[in-house]
Amino acid sequence: MKARVIRYYRFGEPxxxxxxxxxxxxxxxxxxLAVRMYARPINPSDIIPVRGAYPHRTQLPAVPGFxxxxxxxAVGLGVSNQMLGRRVLDCIGGTDxxxxxxxxxxNGTVISVGLLSGITPLWHEATRGTQVHVKLFWLKHxxxxxxxxxxxxxxxxxxxxxVMANIGATYDLTNVQQAIAAAESGIEGKVxxxx
Numbered sequence: 001m002k003a004r005v006i007r008y009y010r011f012g013e014p015x016x017x018x019x020x021x022x023x024x025x026x027x028x029x030x031x032x033l034a035v036r037m038y039a040r041p042i043n044p045s046d047i048i049p050v051r052g053a054y055p056h057r058t059q060l061p062a063v064p065g066f067x068x069x070x071x072x073x074a075v076g077l078g079v080s081n082q083m084l085g086r087r088v089l090d091c092i093g094g095t096d097x098x099x100x101x102x103x104x105x106x107n108g109t110v111i112s113v114g115l116l117s118g119i120t121p122l123w124h125e126a127t128r129g130t131q132v133h134v135k136l137f138w139l140k141h142x143x144x145x146x147x148x149x150x151x152x153x154x155x156x157x158x159x160x161x162x163v164m165a166n167i168g169a170t171y172d173l174t175n176v177q178q179a180i181a182a183a184e185s186g187i188e189g190k191v192x193x194x195x
Contacts, residue, residue, distance in 0.1 A: 001025045003036075004195075006176050009061045011052030015177045018050065018064065028076035033083060040068035040193045042183040106131035165190045 003025050008017040028034045046065045049058045072083045112121060112134055123134040156162035168189030171179035176193060183191040 004173055005063060006065075006173065007061045007063055008050055011050065011055060011058075011060075014047055014050050014064075014180045018176055018180075020174055020176070028074050028079070030077040031079060032076040033072050033079060034074035035070040036073050036195065037068045037070040038195045040065050041190045042179055042193065043067075047180060047184070107133070109133045109135055112136050167192060170194050 001024070002022045005021055005023050006018055007021055008014075008019070010017055025034065043066070048054070049062070050064050052058075069087060072086045075081060075083050108131075110123070110127075110132060112123065127134060153162065166189035168187040168191055169179070169182050170192045171182070171194070173193050173195060179191050179193050
């Protein structure tokens with residue numbers, strides 16, 4: 001099976017260095033999942049590394065982007081088949097997670113989910129001088145309360161107290177350059193790349 005992927009082999013303007021490729025899908029190994037990505041927002045933090053701002057942290061070739069949503073299509077040994085067909089989110093961590101603080105309004109909250117990048121975020125430094133709060137996510141506590149929390153979140157959505165970001169525009173993955181241009185144009189709402 002083949003999958004489409006956006007890569008860059010050198011740093012530069014996204015319109016010049018991003019290319020669409022097809023690659024073989026590798027079956028997941030033990031403890032791994034294979035996820036088909038369906039939607040990816042374009043954030044400034046996705047484009048900055050493409051332009052070469054962090055060459056010491058970006059190993060080429062690279063795939064741009066730090067988050068998205070997809071569906072689990074295959075599981076490796078040791079992973080429950082109940083994961084198949086589930087919607088999953090990809091997240092950011094480490095210093096990229098710390099940068100998230102500057103995107104939040106006063107009294108906003110960052111929920112830190114372990115060590116997604118393997119780099120411990122320095123939350124006390126990242127939040128100094130802000131009114132942003134950090135809450136640590138502990139999986140064992142979540143397992144005990146997930147159903148209750150899910151119902152609480154859905155009630156907030158129903159009551160109109162929790163809303164998702166507006167979608168400003170959507171583009172097919174093959175139109176990544178147009179999507180980036182739209183995202184950098186000051187468009188109101190998120191620009192999404194769709195599978």
